[in-house]
Amino acid sequence: MANYEVTVKHDELAFAGTRNRIFIKLVGTDGESKRTWLHTYMGLLNIDKLPVKCPVSIGKLILIELDKQHFLVKDSWFPAKVVVKSPEGHTYNFPIYSWITDSEVHGFREGTGLWKCNFLTSCMLFTDYMRYKKDKFCKEDNKEAGQELKQRDKEYRWHVYAKGIPDYMKADSFFDLPSDIHFSFTKDVEFVYTLESGLIELELEGLVDSREKWHHVAAISQVFPVRRTDISDYVQQHLRDDDFFGYQFLNGVNPMVIKRCSALPDNFPVTDEMVFPGDQFSLADEMKGNIFLCDYKHLDGVTANTNTVTKQYLAAPLVLLHKTPEDKLMPIAIRLKQTPAEDNPIFLPTDSEYDWLTAKIFVRSADFNVHQLNSHLLRTHLFAEVFAVSLLRSVPSVHPLYKLLIPHTPDTLQINYLAQHRLISETGVFSEFASSGGEGLVTLLQRSMSSVTYSSLCIPDDIAERGLEDVPNFYYRDDGLRLWDIIRR
Template sequence: MVDYEVTVYTANRTAATTFNNVFLKLVGTNGESERKRLLSLRGPSAFVRGAVASFTVSYPTSLGKLVLVELDKKPLFLFPEDSWFPAKVEVKSPDGEIYNFPVYRWISDSKVHRFREGTALKGFEDSHQLGRYSREQELKQRQKDYCWDVYVEGIPHCIKADGPLSLPAEVRFSFTKQTEFLFTKITGLAELKLKGLVDNKTNWTNIDDIDRVFWFKQTDISGTDNLHKVNPTKLDNLPVTDKMVFPDGCCSLAEEIKKGNIFLCDYKQMDGVKTNTINDEKQYLMAPLVLLHKTPDDKLMPIAIQLKQKPAEDNPIFLPSDSEYDWLMAKIFVRSADFSEHQLNVHLLRTHLLAEVFAVSLLRNVPMVHPLHKLLIPHTRYTLQINFLARNRLISEEGVFTKFSASGGEGMITILRRSLSSVTYSSLCVPEDIAERGVKDVPNFYYRDDALRLWDTINRFVRGILTYYYKTDAEVQQDSELQKWILDIFEHGFLSQPCPGIPQKLTTVDELIKFVTMVIFTGSAQHAAVNGGQFDFGSWMPNTPISLQLPPPTKKGEATEETMLKTLPDVNTTVQGMAIMWLLSQQSSDFAPLGQYSEDHFSEETPRQMMANFKKELAALSAAIKERNKTLEVPYTYLDPEEVENSVAI
């Protein structure tokens, strides 16, 4: 007889405990064992939350190199079946070799579940017959569990689900996350109801009254407006005369353009969008063009605003030299357009929806034993449920965004479709995006500085992991699971549209590294950059109006404080928008920072060391950002790795 020492780790998470009988079978290259019940002197406590239980299992002969374990459980007589969340199984063979079997799955039934030994294997390397069979069966089951659905034609596809509980258990919120999310939502709206604001459909009558909304939830930078906007905007070109923008003759527009000091922010995606009706009143959304100038003292200042795309007599170009309220109203219309551009294109489409596509394709096409699955699975945490909730509570027919934003409803779909059509591969890859937008030298652009450093750090980590597993371009080409993953993303994320540069297949290791870097960056750093500051910059509503009630001025000299207050959204519209920004800016206590991987998917020493190095590099970057922020009047914290979550989880 030979003895195998089996150690079973139950995850330290709510409701992970089972009191059912647990059975195990070992499968190796020389055969498989009998299915045996795991008995311990600890009795029922062997599989409680956080437990580590060891067992000695004896067999007549050695099983050879272990390939997989089979786990199942049966309820005791008269006891109900429960759910169990094992983290992993570790087996020490008679010759002293340690085998690690990652699980990290809810087992809620009495079926047999197979889990592969942790050494990563691509499909063409998987030579064991039962190993290949379990791989095929896993993907067949996943393709039933994770089905594509079309929420609205023309935008990225999503997971098919009737509700959060219809999602596979392993991708749902933890009990902690679910409880805190609901509590934050309920308490935020309760405060507003107590103040009588939620049902108040009147105009604001005093600008100072807006401070009453969430007065005790103000952050250090609430209400400020500077270069560090949550939306790192697009900059292009706009022709205006020297006399308009430099009336004192201090500069020449042509010279400033030549020096790279002139930028344009163009909100053309908003042009002609059908706007919402709120409180029985038609709302307004412009498609402005904003000209900005980098001044000698390194400030990026707006010098001209045109609120509609086409020049016309009733579409004046507003200037800083205009009256106080003319210039202020022009900026308010720009900030309202920025709200819709930011929330729908930059935030929803380019982080949430794409991250969901990356996740669903991974879960459908790449088995747990594959190196890509091991690398990317931490970056899918909670994404499917948070996106389901967004579709259900924010952008559905009765959702807050649909009911209370100028671009809600039909306009929202128009903007999302236009935005998807405008996506290019380079715009998703920060180094290329920064270069193409010509903002390499914009002063005090801390998003750019931190994003480039994070991209490089992630890229080095990804390169190390993937070159460990893919030695040649041919291995990338022959990996059918990898190719199905990228094709599914192209078809369901980009709808097979000819988005410039978006790959349909991967032919080299370098192409794979770049794409995986983009996937991780999108779901972690980019989402943190565009999500984290929403309440900071939107809690002072005139800085980011969710909607506007009057059309823009058609001539100069008519704007007053009264017309500004009538233009701003009603009280109830204001507070609904602010409540959502508050909710979406709150970190959960089970927040998982970038590079902090609680699940142990890799078994080999080399990738494990690379993960440790990645963590150290992120810690060093975090320290550098904190040191830099000490010198800033308004610290830029959103891309501090300690503040960046591994995945789109809120």
């Protein structure tokens, strides 16, 4: 008697268990097992070492067949994978990671990746006992990828958001999302808890729908006092400091704009007298490696949002920074609009305290909007969705490329659906309250998209093109290159 040990492993997807009867059949190169009842209740816990007995060994396992028969109730089941240990001591993994909703028999291949040309080869491994099934298996193998992709074509459909912006997956409601891409149970709980606890804190502080003016920046400490950290306290204490303002371009939320400057733009004509009034440095000398520029030209002419409360404003600044001998990055000049004019002065650290502070606040606002819509929404969420949907529509699950890439896509499509409907829709939070919401959102996305290059998505190339290879205290670069090297290897 050949005894096989079957372990059913589950993911943390919400409601992934089933109360139905589960049956399995093992198929190998030398035969197949009888259809065997595994269990009646499959919760989220792993079910270990369930026995499947065969008169003799059935050779190398190729696939398993699973079916779920209704018992008292009709429900769905989401197994992660099935692991089978053979009497010879070999372990076979059968990844599933999909919902089983009906009572049909579903076949799942062993997890070893196969190129399409290997499908027929794997069929030809069957012995005389299996040859009567050879045609069936060969046809299924050769058609399996096509059938799988046809089904995915129906589930993962492209939708145009706006011209010049990446397409995304069409879903008219949450229930249109394929069940395979829903959040895990842990992610669902975490998501809801974070949202609800934040709203409760705002309610307790009396800030929900508050229309009271803040007369000092320190009033921000009223928001989420329970969530204060050493970093948030430091930021609040050093918000006005020029060296911290400069530091944020390297290690703040958006280290993607700054670049080394070897020649001043025509619309930013600063002089030595303006930026180095004590004759301590000269622009000609410092421009050889110590001057940096942040240019927010994509915001030029973008229509600022008007919400139910007030008209909002957007600047399109240019910021010049100087790396001091102490390796601090200090702002030395700011212009808030791209076109020189009498009402568009160049602000300097020698200006009055509040003129200089106001200029820096407008820069921070611009940086926030570019970060949210370009670095975050476009280059993170929307690009990730393009790759995820393309992968699901184009590559069958048995393919090695699919196995390599699919672990990088969890939660992408559901979180993007939530962003599309709760953040950037007409009634979304970003559209309602951000200065680049509404009409400006689409304009900025289109401009950002038109400027994307392949090399800008590759950290080593991007760092080199911006001339930031040797800038000190650039931790985004240091950590990013280490991660890039791990992924590349």
